[in-house]
Amino acid sequence: MEILACPLCKGDLVLNVQSKEGDEIITGTLYCEKCNEYYPIDDGIPNMLPPQLRK
Template identity: 90%
Template sequence: MEILACPLCKGDLVLNVQSKEDAEIITGTLYCKKCNEYYPIDEGIPNMLPPHLRE
């Protein structure tokens, strides 16, 4: 988490865990308070693409 930043504004991200296995986060979100944007975590992989580039 220390090296991750919002790709839009470079703000700090808040981790919200929905499910995990041992120490690995399987699903959840990363939230930027500065620009009010969420980045999904699916199958352990965070999708850090800006919202307009996601499917």
Template identity: 75%
Template sequence: MKKDLMEILACPICKGDLVLNVEKEDENEVISGTLYCSVCNEYYPIEEGIPNMLPPDLRE
């Protein structure tokens, strides 16, 4: 996931701002980590560079 996406990404539940927590990155992209919404207290995983923005009840 490119860090530039943080400018347009929002929580799918409340449309609030997200906080990026990076676990692994290369020079251009975030490989793994989480996106956190402090309003909903929900985390959205980033796995293999892809953010999973599905609400928690719809994830596998």
């Protein structure tokens, strides 16, 4: 988490875990308080694309 930053403003991200297996986070979100933007985590992979570029 220390190396991850919001791709839009470079602000800190808050981790919200929905499910995990052992130490691995399977689903959840990363939230930027500055931008009020959420980045999803699916199958253990965070989608750090800006919102307009996500499918």
